Amino acid sequence: MPFSHHSHSGQFCAHAKDSLESCILQAISKNLRVFCLTEHMPRSDPRDFYPEEVEMGITPQHLTDSFAEFYETAVALRDKYKEEITLLIGFEVDYIRPSMLAEIKQLQETYSFDMFIGSVHHVDEIAIDFSEELFHRAISAVEAVDSGADIAEAYNQGTKIERFPEIQRTTSKGEERLFEVYFDTQYMMLTALKPPVIGHFDLIRLKCNDYKADFRAMKSVWEKIVRNVKFISEYGGMVEINSAATRKGWEYPYPGPDILQLMKEAGVRFVLSDDSHGTAQVAFGYEKSLAYLEKQGVEEVWYYEWIGWERGIKDGILRPEDRYLPKISPLCVEAKSAVVKDLRGIVPA
Numbered sequence: 001m002p003f004s005h006h007s008h009s010g011q012f013c014a015h016a017k018d019s020l021e022s023c024i025l026q027a028i029s030k031n032l033r034v035f036c037l038t039e040h041m042p043r044s045d046p047r048d049f050y051p052e053e054v055e056m057g058i059t060p061q062h063l064t065d066s067f068a069e070f071y072e073t074a075v076a077l078r079d080k081y082k083e084e085i086t087l088l089i090g091f092e093v094d095y096i097r098p099s100m101l102a103e104i105k106q107l108q109e110t111y112s113f114d115m116f117i118g119s120v121h122h123v124d125e126i127a128i129d130f131s132e133e134l135f136h137r138a139i140s141a142v143e144a145v146d147s148g149a150d151i152a153e154a155y156n157q158g159t160k161i162e163r164f165p166e167i168q169r170t171t172s173k174g175e176e177r178l179f180e181v182y183f184d185t186q187y188m189m190l191t192a193l194k195p196p197v198i199g200h201f202d203l204i205r206l207k208c209n210d211y212k213a214d215f216r217a218m219k220s221v222w223e224k225i226v227r228n229v230k231f232i233s234e235y236g237g238m239v240e241i242n243s244a245a246t247r248k249g250w251e252y253p254y255p256g257p258d259i260l261q262l263m264k265e266a267g268v269r270f271v272l273s274d275d276s277h278g279t280a281q282v283a284f285g286y287e288k289s290l291a292y293l294e295k296q297g298v299e300e301v302w303y304y305e306w307i308g309w310e311r312g313i314k315d316g317i318l319r320p321e322d323r324y325l326p327k328i329s330p331l332c333v334e335a336k337s338a339v340v341k342d343l344r345g346i347v348p349a
């Protein structure tokens with residue numbers, strides 16, 4: 001199916017593979033009509049580096065330079081392939097501690113973007129999707145910060161963990177408490193940024209004990225999810241159906257059925273994403289994502305396209321003849337809808 005609103009490439013991301021151009025060529029050969037280029041934002045604090053970055057001895061300056069090079073490359077490629085595919089330029093947010101907000105604003109002032117992905121990958125500064133070990137470390141960090149005690153678990157690489165001050169303590173413990181703080185952090189991110197696309201809404205489930213456990217059974221967690229979904233529906237954010245979950249062993253993409261149904265009832269719009277980190281993952285698992293949506297009664301999905309451009313979803317035919325490449329800006333793209341069942345079978349296996 002022909003759109004991905006979230007992608008990375010090995011050229012600009014140490015935990016991905018392949019050049020940006022080869023990922024784009026793969027997207028074209030998979031009949032994608034829209035492919036959003038959304039590299040991870042540069043992180044300025046070495047405490048937030050991904051393990052491969054630490055291993056490679058990368059500095060904050062490397063990440064800033066690499067993002068600049070990504071942007072320049074992406075701008076050239078959107079022009080080069082405009083007849084074949086709509087390449088939208090964006091980035092993926094990290095929301096680790098309160099100072100991230102200034103870093104995101106700075107990035108948005110430095111560059112123009114068509115869109116961006118609002119994601120949360122950390123809770124109390126600890127990455128929650130990387131490994132089970134780190135997931136458990138995040139639980140200890142949350143409990144330590146809650147306790148207010150000056151103990152080792154309340155520190156991240158020698159510096160005291162900085163929690164978002166709005167996050168209230170509760171009496172929950174373990175995974176349930178981690179879920180609460182994750183959805184509170186997500187709420188901070190949502191209210192601060194109103195992202196056009198929300199990334200892997202329930203990523204917090206990836207390394208948990210049972211990804212199928214129904215959040216509706218956890219009252220305090222569910223209340224936070226309901227609040228977040230209500231906020232998204234009010235400002236008109238779109239949520240990705242992110243197939244990365246299926247390549248990590250899930251039976252369905254993010255978000256799970258409990259949340260998907262809630263969003264559907266709240267009138268939230270969905271977009272499709274592969275969250276690819278290399279050519280092998282471009283459009284991965286799309287038939288599964290579409291089958292999931294059909295089974296859940298979601299009949300349409302949304303996608304961004306340049307205003308005034310129209311591509312046949314099945315045949316890729318481009319109209320009208322007199323079109324010019326717009327500026328890179330949220331004002332130059334519009335959300336359009338497509339019928340889920342019309343998208344079946346377009347992506348070659």
Ligand SMILES: [Zn+2]
Pocket residue numbers: 008013015040277
């Ligand atoms: Zn990544």
Ligand SMILES: [Zn+2]
Pocket residue numbers: 092119121199200
């Ligand atoms: Zn992500």
